[in-house]
Amino acid sequence: MATSMMEGYNIPQRFKPSILNSVQNVHPALVRQMYNMISDIQLPSTNQRPLLILVGERENRIVHRYADRLQKAIPCSKRAFIPSVQHVWNYESPELFANTIRQWIESQSIHPHLKEELNTLHH
Numbered sequence: 001m002a003t004s005m006m007e008g009y010n011i012p013q014r015f016k017p018s019i020l021n022s023v024q025n026v027h028p029a030l031v032r033q034m035y036n037m038i039s040d041i042q043l044p045s046t047n048q049r050p051l052l053i054l055v056g057e058r059e060n061r062i063v064h065r066y067a068d069r070l071q072k073a074i075p076c077s078k079r080a081f082i083p084s085v086q087h088v089w090n091y092e093s094p095e096l097f098a099n100t101i102r103q104w105i106e107s108q109s110i111h112p113h114l115k116e117e118l119n120t121l122h123h
Helices: 002-008 013-023 028-039 061-073 094-107
Strands: 051-056 077-082 115-117
Antiparallel strands (some): 077 115
16 A cells, blocks of 8 residues: 555655555554644644744645645745645655755745645635
8 A cells, every 4th residue: 555655645655665665554443543643733823933834735635734734824824836746755756755844944935846735725
């Protein structure tokens, strides 16, 4: 199952053995528990720190909706999508990932390869 998921996420071959080793002992009950914990997260009512919300362009609608919810709850946030990637874009495009995080930390600006999104729901 993990192998087919990696194919769907376009993970480069050089990362696959490490990922397979990491996930071989993950039990489905743990995945359900993690999902429930994420669903129960209460967003902060106030936040004074800038927050960058990143979502892969090819990510599923649920993730885009949660990103929208997070952006609406935290006014000083910015949201961007990463073209042509899915959920694990740090593996799909590691250089872009590192450069995006570096640019945000240094200047709170969005990397030019990403597209900033306004508060709009994805359907």
